[in-house]
Amino acid sequence: xxxPKDLREWIALLERxxxxxxxxxxxxxxxxxxxxTDRVVKAGGPALLFEHPKSxxxxxxxxxxxxxxxxxxxxxxxxxxxxxxRVGSVLEMQPPQGLVEKVKGLAKLKSIADSLPKTxxxxxCQEVVLEGEEVDLGRLPVQTCWPGDAGPFITLPAxxxxxxxxxxxxxxxxxxxxxxxxxxxMHWQIHKDGRMDYLATDGRLEVAVALGLDPVTAYAASxxxxxxxxxxMLAGFLRGDPVxxxxxxxxxxxxxxxxEIVLEGYVQQGDEGIEGPFGDHTGYYSPxxxxxxxxxxxxxxxxxxxxxxxxxxxxxxxxAWLGKAxxxxxxxxxxxxxxxxxxxxLPVAGAFHNCVIVSIRKRFPGHAQKVMHAIWGLGLLSLTKxxxxxxxxxxxxxxxxxxxxxxxxxxxxxxxxxTEGPLDHLDHAPTRQFYGGKIGIDATHKGPAEGTREWPxxxxxxxxxxxxxxRRWSDxxxxxxxx
Ligand SMILES: Cc1cc2nc3c(=O)[nH]c(=O)nc-3n(C[C@H](O)[C@H](O)[C@H](O)COP(=O)(O)O)c2cc1C
Ligand SMILES: [Mn+2]
Numbered sequence: 346x347x348x349p350k351d352l353r354e355w356i357a358l359l360e361r362x363x364x365x366x367x368x369x370x371x372x373x374x375x376x377x378x379x380x381x382t383d384r385v386v387k388a389g390g391p392a393l394l395f396e397h398p399k400s401x402x403x404x405x406x407x408x409x410x411x412x413x414x415x416x417x418x419x420x421x422x423x424x425x426x427x428x429x430x431r432v433g434s435v436l437e438m439q440p441p442q443g444l445v446e447k448v449k450g451l452a453k454l455k456s457i458a459d460s461l462p463k464t465x466x467x468x469x470c471q472e473v474v475l476e477g478e479e480v481d482l483g484r485l486p487v488q489t490c491w492p493g494d495a496g497p498f499i500t501l502p503a504x505x506x507x508x509x510x511x512x513x514x515x516x517x518x519x520x521x522x523x524x525x526x527x528x529x530x531m532h533w534q535i536h537k538d539g540r541m542d543y544l545a546t547d548g549r550l551e552v553a554v555a556l557g558l559d560p561v562t563a564y565a566a567s568x569x570x571x572x573x574x575x576x577x578m579l580a581g582f583l584r585g586d587p588v589x590x591x592x593x594x595x596x597x598x599x600x601x602x603x604x605e606i607v608l609e610g611y612v613q614q615g616d617e618g619i620e621g622p623f624g625d626h627t628g629y630y631s632p633x634x635x636x637x638x639x640x641x642x643x644x645x646x647x648x649x650x651x652x653x654x655x656x657x658x659x660x661x662x663x664x665a666w667l668g669k670a671x672x673x674x675x676x677x678x679x680x681x682x683x684x685x686x687x688x689x690x691l692p693v694a695g696a697f698h699n700c701v702i703v704s705i706r707k708r709f710p711g712h713a714q715k716v717m718h719a720i721w722g723l724g725l726l727s728l729t730k731x732x733x734x735x736x737x738x739x740x741x742x743x744x745x746x747x748x749x750x751x752x753x754x755x756x757x758x759x760x761x762x763x764t765e766g767p768l769d770h771l772d773h774a775p776t777r778q779f780y781g782g783k784i785g786i787d788a789t790h791k792g793p794a795e796g797t798r799e800w801p802x803x804x805x806x807x808x809x810x811x812x813x814x815x816r817r818w819s820d821x822x823x824x825x826x827x828x
Contacts, residue, residue: 348419348420348421348559348560348561348584348585348586349419349559349560350559350586350603351469351558351559351603351604351605352406352557352558352559352603352605352651352653353651354559355409355419355559355560356392356394356406356651358418359391359392359409359415359418362418363391364391364392364412364414364415364418365391365392365393365394366385366390366391366392366393366394367393367394367396368381368393368394368395368396369396369397370397371397371398371399372395372397372398372399373398373399374398374399374400374401374405374486374487374488374489374497374654375399375488375489375497376489376490376491376492377399378395378398378405378407378488378654378656379488379490379491379656379658381393382407382408382656382663383656383658383662385408385411386408386411386656386661386662386663387661389411389412390408390411391408392406392407392408392409392411392415393406393407393408394406394651395407395486398486398652399486400486401484401485401486401652402484403484403485403486403649403650403651403652404486404651404652405486405488405651405652405653405654406557406651406652406653406654407653407654407655407656407663408655408663409560409653410560410564410655410663410664410666410667411663411666412666413425413666413669415666416666416667416669416670419560419561419564420560420561420583420670421585424673425669425670425672425673425674426673426676428583428670428673428674429673429674429675429676429677430677431582431583432582432583432674432675432677432678433676433677433678433680434453435453435456435457435582436677436678436681437677437681438450438453456582456585457582459581459582459585459586459587460578460579460580460581460582460587461578461581461587462575462577462578462581462587462588462589462590462599463587463588463589463590464589464590464591464592464599465589465590465591465602466591467591467602468589468591468601468602468603468604469602469603469647470555470591470600470601470602470603470604470605470606470607470645470646470647471591471594471607471645472645472646472647472648473645473646473647473648473650474594474643474645475643475644475645476594476595476642476643477642477643479644480526480527480641480642480643480644481526481527481644482523482525482526482527482529482608482641482644483526485499485606485652486652486654487499487523487652487654488500488654488656490623490624490656490657490658491623491624491630491658493622493624493630494622494623494624494630495522495620495621495622495623495633496522496523496524497522497523498520498521498522498523498623499520499521499522499523499529499554499556499654500520500654500655500656500657501518501556501563501653501654501655502518502519502520502521502554502555502556502566502608503516503517503518503554503555503556503558503562503563503565503566503576503601504516504517504518504519504521504531504533504539504552504553504554504566505552505553505554505555505598505599505600506538506539506542506543506550506551506552506598507542507551507598508541508542508545508572508573509542509545509546509550510545511573513572513573513575514575514576514577515538515539515542515572515575515576516565516566516575516576516577517533517537517538517539517566517567517576518563518566518567519531519532519533519534519537519539520532520623521554521639522620522621522623524618524638527640527641528638528639528640528641529608529638529639529641530618530620530636530637530638530639531543531552531612531636531637531638531639532620532621532623532636533636534769534770534771535770535779536725536728536767536769536770538572539552541572543612543614543637546614547614548613548614549611549612549613549614550611550612550613551596551597551598551609551610551611552596552598552609552610552611552612552639553593553596553598553599553600553607553608553609553610554607554608554609554610554639555600555601555604555606555607556604556605556606556607556608556652556653557604557605557606557650557651557652557653558601558603558604558605558653559584559603561580561583561584562577562580562584562588562601563653564580564583564667564670565577565579565580565583567667567671568671568674568675569671569675569724569725569726571724577590577601583674588601589601589602589603590602593607593609593643594609594643594645595609595610595642595643596609596610596611596642596643605646605647605650605651605652605653606644606645606646606647606650606652607643607644607645607646608639608641608643608644609641609642609643609644609645610639610640610641610642610643611639611640611642612637612638612639612640613637613638613640616637616638617635617636617637617638618635618636618638619633619634619635620633620634620635620636621633621634624657624658625657625658625771626657626658626660626662626664626696626697626771627696627771627772627773628658628659628660628696629773631771631773632773660693660694660696661693661694665693668691668693668697669691669693672689672690672691676688676689679723679726682719682723683716683719683720683723685705685706685707685708685712685716686703686704686705686716687704687705687706687737688703688704688741688742689701689702689703689704689741690702690703690741690742692744695731698725698728698729698730698768698769698772699729699730699731699769699772700729700730700731700732700733701720701726701729701731701732701733702733702735702741702747703716703720703732703733703734703735703741704734704735704736704737704738704739704740704741705734705735705736705737705789706737707736707737707789707790709794710794710795710796711795712789713734713760713785713787713788713789714762714785714787716732716734717732717734717762717785717787720732721764721766721783727766727767728767728768728769728772729783730768730769730772730774730781730782730783730784731783731784731785731786732783732784732785732786733747733751733785733786733788734785734786734787734788734789735747735750735788735789736750736789736790739788747788750788751786751788753788754788754789754790754791755786755787755788759797760786760787760788760791761784761785761786761787762784762785762786762787763782763783763784763785764782764783764785765780765781765782765783766780766783767779767780768780768781768783
């Protein structure tokens with residue numbers, strides 16, 4: 346099951362699968378690469394390896410995650426649901442009964458044991474070591490993505506910190522605006538784990554940033570795990586192969602040994618500056634705000650390091666499939682807490698935190714409202730602005746059908762719940778930042794148990810007639826593929 350062990354194996358796999366286009370022409374990381382990539386992403390096109398970005402010796406890889414097929418290739422799975430099932434099978438482990446189950450159980454336990462990262466003595470990410478004054482972020486082809494951006498932003502980093510209280514590791518994907526040769530901002534938002542590590546220290550927090558990873562580890566940096574759970578463990582589990590780590594040169598952290606580029610350094614309480622604006626995944630520029638300054642004490646890399654990037658903007662953009670991967674992979678975990686959930690969908694156009702559609706096995710009055718509150722209480726899903734609840738047989742991914750249920754089944758005076766709570770850091774709509782209104786729409790069936798009149802029966806053709814027509818289809822001489 347082991348997939349690509351580093352970015353190079355991943356690029357080779359993409360190339361073999363016809364999923365990568367090399368771009369030998371010079372292209373400018375200042376806006377030009379965004380416009381090229383945006384067109385290719387929106388057309389469902391391949392990953393792009395810009396071999397000669399202007400003013401840099403390092404190639405730039407982009408759109409590696411831009412389609413469902415590439416996302417599945419990354420995980421070595423046929424569907425993203427299959428990846429979710431792998432997680433679910435471990436979460437729902439029961440004491441095995443019988444020999445076959447015991448053997449299967451052992452395999453699962455082994456997959457958990459294999460997921461712990463392992464330390465190695467050296468790694469290609471330290472072939473080149475630049476320390477102190479030698480550090481020069483200007484060597485990297487960092488993109489200025491949109492015309493109103495405050496500067497160049499590192500957009501696909503895995504930011505590694507440790508909680509100063511208990512030493513647990515966190516890996517998060519937080520964009521980094523380049524300030525000069527040796528400083529960036531660190532854009533961990535108010536609800537994020539890296540920020541909590543930062544606030545837990547009253548002095549310095551060491552930070553290491555890995556750039557250019559195998560696709561699963563890169564994905565894991567964006568995964569919304571509970572704070573004490575190490576994202577590298579999830580990566581190891583999903584890869585079926587532990588992530589190898591090497592010790593940093595100037596800070597007390599470990600980084601993936603196979604990374605292309607590593608930035609080591611620190612942030613310091615009280616040492617903040619004004620980050621942004623940045624054209625964000627909300628489709629709008631996020632306004633300038635204070636964020637900590639990341640001081641780079643060492644830059645280590647492979648000799649011919651490849652720089653990874655991603656452009657976010659008005660949805661859909663490349664990050665859509667990173668979000669969809671999370672949606673599928675976390676479904677079993679969500680079902681552990683809220684087992685009546687059948688399925689859910691986070692529409693890409695809703696920028697992930699704006700809307701969740703959820704189908705439930707409804708058993709009692711107020712069940713839809715119970716699930717709304719559960720969503721508003723679950724990890725980063727708690728930031729969801731709108732929750733739409735439908736019955737179990739409704740396909741949450743079919744937005745036309747969901748629209749049908751929302752309009753057909755809802756009495757707005759009765760079925761719309763307005764409440765308040767925390768909202769995403771980047772949500773520009775609420776009057777105040779971070780906090781505002783939420784809407785829950787109960788589009789499930791109702792009935793006398795909830796104090797309404799009888800609910801009508803839905804129209805469905807009988808099975809015998811459907812079978813008859815299928816059987817006789819060719820007899821009718823109708824030329825179509827409707828059978
Ligand atoms: C391409 C991309 C860029 C992101 N940029 C940021 C960012 O700048 N700041 C942030 O707080 N979260 C950002 N996120 C979301 C976080 O990576 C995500 O919420 C993750 O769960 C954070 O890790 P944590 O839960 O360990 O804090 C980004 C996600 C993606 C896919
Ligand atoms: Mn985390």
